[in-house]
Amino acid sequence: MIFQQFFEKQSSTYTYLIACEQSREAVLIDPVVSEIEKYAEVLQSQNLVLSYSLDTHVHADHVTAANSLRSKFGCKTVIHRHSGVACADIYITDRSAIRIGQILIEARYTPGHTRACTSYVTEGMVFTGDALLIDGCGRTDFQEGDAATLYDSIHQQIFTLPDETVIYPGHDYRGRFSTTVQHERLHNSRLGQGRSKAEFIDIMANLNLPYPEKIDVALPANQACGQS
Template identity: 80%
Template sequence: MIFHQFFEVESSTYTYLLASEQTREAVLIDPVASEIDIYTQYLEMHNLTLVYSLDTHVHADHVTAANLLRDKFGCKTVLHRNSGVNCGDIFITDQSVIRIGEINIEARYTPGHTNACTSYVAEGMVFTGDALLIDGCGRTDFQEGNAEILYDSIHTQIFTLPDETIVYPGHDYKGRLVSTVGHERLHNSRLGAGKSKAEFVEIMNNLNLPYPKKIDIALPANKACGQ
């Protein structure tokens, strides 16, 4: 498998490329519109064909590259059916599988940050979007957020994966690249060490986070696949 982790500085967003060495088919998870030239260069350098663009949810902090990539490469835009987006090509549900060559990418529905949040599992890795972050999780105070639902999603869909499963989040703001399911289950400051749902809800209700600075631009754009 070919794998690459991209980083967009302004919103601290990670984008992930997975590709089959056999067929040269590729997917991008959570691509950012401003970074399309970087993705294009990487795809061309490695002789890869972009088949799918996957968004883990409807983002509020950056504009997705889904529409730009579809126009440029003819790839399919993939979103969860609860996204409220009408411009996608494929609408997945829990346990849907996207296949590229020898690689199966399993969708695990992980709502709570938004209604459409989906994590993707492949080759001993889980791409958690904004559901589970390194030593944190997505906020639940706007855009259909619900702390109780997020707690259940993470515990049933992510923390049930093997300890050694590598966690690749949608963002990190401290320069961290990767974690593991086992580490987050034990040490995540909001969810780890057996914290109860009530404890988690209390933590989330008292974060007092600022209003997302790009939400008024990003949300309308992302509901049109970045148009």
């Protein structure tokens, strides 16, 4: 497997490249439109063909590169069927899978941050988008978010993975790159140490977070696959 993690500073967004060494097919998870030239440089330098662009959800803090990548590389855009996005090529559901060469990428439906959140599992790794972050999780106070739903999603779809599974989140604001299922299950400040659903709901209800700075631009653009 070929793997690379990209970081977009303005929104602290992680994008992930996964590719099959044999077939040279590649996917990008949560690509950001401003970073297309970086992705293109890596794809070209490693002789890779971009087959799919996967979004974990409809983002509110940056604009997806889905449409631009489709125009530039002819790849297919992928998102969950509950996203409300009408312009994707493939609408996934829980436990559907995308294959690139010898690599199978399984979708796990993890709503709660938004209605469409999906995590992607492959070869000892899980890409959780905003559902589960390092020592945190996505907020649940907009985009049809629901704390009880997010609690169930994380416990049923992510914490049930093997302890050593590496978690790659959609964001981090402290320079951290990854974590593990075991570490988050034990130490996550909102979900760890066996916190009950009621405790989690109370924590999420009292975060008092500001209105997302870029939601009014990013959300409508992302509902159109990144078109302004």
